[in-house]
Amino acid sequence: xxxxxxxxxxxxxxxxxxxxxxxxxxxxxxxxxxxxxxxxxxxxxxxxxxxxxxxxxxxxxxxxxxxxxxxxxxxxxxxxxxxxxxxxxxxxxxxxxxxxxxxxxxxxxxxxxxxxxxxxxxxxxxxxxxxxxxxxxxxxxxxxxxxxxxxxxxxxx
Amino acid sequence: xxxxxxxxxxxxxxxxxxxxxxxxxxxxxxxxxxxxxxxxxxxxxxxxxxxxxxxxxxxxxxxxxxxxxxxxxxxxxxxxxxxxxxxxxxxxxxxxxxxxxxxxxxxxxxxxxxxxxxxxxxxxxxxxxxxxxxxxxxxxxxxxxxxxxxxxxxxxx
Amino acid sequence: xxxxxxxxxxxxxxxxxxxxxxxxxxxxxxxxxxxxxxxxxxxxxxxxxxxxxxxxxxxxxxxxxxxxxxxxxxxxxxxxxxxxxxxxxxxxxxxxxxxxxxxxxxxxxxxxxxxxxxxxxxxxxxxxxxxxxxxxxxxxxxxxxxxxxxxxxxxxx
Numbered sequence: 001x002x003x004x005x006x007x008x009x010x011x012x013x014x015x016x017x018x019x020x021x022x023x024x025x026x027x028x029x030x031x032x033x034x035x036x037x038x039x040x041x042x043x044x045x046x047x048x049x050x051x052x053x054x055x056x057x058x059x060x061x062x063x064x065x066x067x068x069x070x071x072x073x074x075x076x077x078x079x080x081x082x083x084x085x086x087x088x089x090x091x092x093x094x095x096x097x098x099x100x101x102x103x104x105x106x107x108x109x110x111x112x113x114x115x116x117x118x119x120x121x122x123x124x125x126x127x128x129x130x131x132x133x134x135x136x137x138x139x140x141x142x143x144x145x146x147x148x149x150x151x152x153x154x155x156x157x
Numbered sequence: 158x159x160x161x162x163x164x165x166x167x168x169x170x171x172x173x174x175x176x177x178x179x180x181x182x183x184x185x186x187x188x189x190x191x192x193x194x195x196x197x198x199x200x201x202x203x204x205x206x207x208x209x210x211x212x213x214x215x216x217x218x219x220x221x222x223x224x225x226x227x228x229x230x231x232x233x234x235x236x237x238x239x240x241x242x243x244x245x246x247x248x249x250x251x252x253x254x255x256x257x258x259x260x261x262x263x264x265x266x267x268x269x270x271x272x273x274x275x276x277x278x279x280x281x282x283x284x285x286x287x288x289x290x291x292x293x294x295x296x297x298x299x300x301x302x303x304x305x306x307x308x309x310x311x312x313x314x
Numbered sequence: 315x316x317x318x319x320x321x322x323x324x325x326x327x328x329x330x331x332x333x334x335x336x337x338x339x340x341x342x343x344x345x346x347x348x349x350x351x352x353x354x355x356x357x358x359x360x361x362x363x364x365x366x367x368x369x370x371x372x373x374x375x376x377x378x379x380x381x382x383x384x385x386x387x388x389x390x391x392x393x394x395x396x397x398x399x400x401x402x403x404x405x406x407x408x409x410x411x412x413x414x415x416x417x418x419x420x421x422x423x424x425x426x427x428x429x430x431x432x433x434x435x436x437x438x439x440x441x442x443x444x445x446x447x448x449x450x451x452x453x454x455x456x457x458x459x460x461x462x463x464x465x466x467x468x469x470x471x
Contacts, residue, residue, distance in 0.1 A: 127182055258449050
């Protein structure tokens with residue numbers, strides 16, 4: 001896939017360096033021609049979103065949080081693959097929204113990530129998705145997203 | 158696999174048209190010989206289940222909600238594959254139950270989906286499963302289920 | 315991979331028989347060269363952890379719960395593969411922590427599982443991971459973990 005940098009810049013967004021590895025887990029791991037990504041939080045450089053959606057965080061802000069979380073994950077993919085040329089499919093986007101018990105717009109929150117993917121990569125970035133509202137998230141972030149993507153075989157490998 | 162329509166009819170259940178595509182994501186996507194399915198909600202035609210299980214929704218009703226969610230997903234598979242003949246394994250069923258904090262029968266709720274799969278397809282439909290209780294779900298549905306299934310290669314492809 | 319039994323014994327831990335199959339789902343299922351594991355609870359023989367983390371269960375105890383859940387899953391892998399020799403990668407560890415709404419150390423809780431994997435198998439057990447806080451879990455367990463692992467093809471198959 002090819003990331004449209006103009007779209008990124010027009011939105012005032014950018015890809016930052018990927019999160020530093022911590023502890024005993026890794027940010028991504030290849031299995032066959034899929035790359036699995038750890039859950040990434042709604043922190044993309046200085047663009048960081050915390051709090052419970054529905055009470056402390058409103059829908060529009062939560063959508064920005066979802067965008068930050070997906071950019072956080074794209075930074076990992078970019079670093080791992082040396083760009084997005086080998087990225088062939090975004091298979092699954094699993095979205096967890098830090099939700100008050102009566103907040104029911106998790107799908108709209110995740111549109112902040114899904115729409116951005118298609119704006120950045122075009123219609124071939126359409127993906128499967130789940131959106132659920134969880135009681136709490138690490139560091140009290142507003143959104144966490146894990147992913148599975150498909151990549152071209154590495155012929156040089 | 159072959160779906161036993163007699164079982165479906167005896168239970169007064171049916172497969173409806175799959176949910177219409179909305180937004181930037183798709184209901185299913187093939188990667189290798191697996192089909193990934195987006196999270197599907199406990200709405201199967203007129204059979205729709207909303208509310209928090211444990212307080213607003215009782216166990217028996219929640220089990221029907223899980224059945225509705227899995228039928229919602231089977232409708233997507235049927236539409237994608239033109240039937241169930243190419244379906245070889247139900248790899249993973251990920252069940253999210255809209256739960257009050259003190260409700261602890263998520264496994265029994267998901268039996269409403271797991272048992273139905275085996276009743277409809279036979280023992281070869283046995284699958285791995287996770288069942289968790291989430292704080293909230295999109296549209297306040299009672300149950301959401303995402304899936305991974307395995308399919309035969311498409312020789313005509 | 316090779317499990318270091320000395321580490322297990324030094325910690326006073328052990329692998330118990332895998333949970334008995336119940337209902338219409340199975341503890342694990344192979345798809346291609348991956349093994350998918352159902353969500354396993356924080357019960358490893360007599361070592362069982364229940365309650366909501368943040369209020370009823372403290373961080374140190376929750377980390378032991380995560381270790382119990384991952385040992386519960388390793389027991390399934392060991393039983394399925396007849397050992398760990400055919401286990402080549404731990405692809406994904408999906409951790410669900412039974413959390414009070416204000417508990418935000420889910421990542422530290424999951425370190426109880428991630429660190430143990432690396433202590434037992436060495437650095438090749440590094441894996442992707444998600445850690446979320448859910449409203450409730452089956453049987454009121456403290457932690458539930460599902461997994462995807464990669465295995466060598468079964469040449470004898």
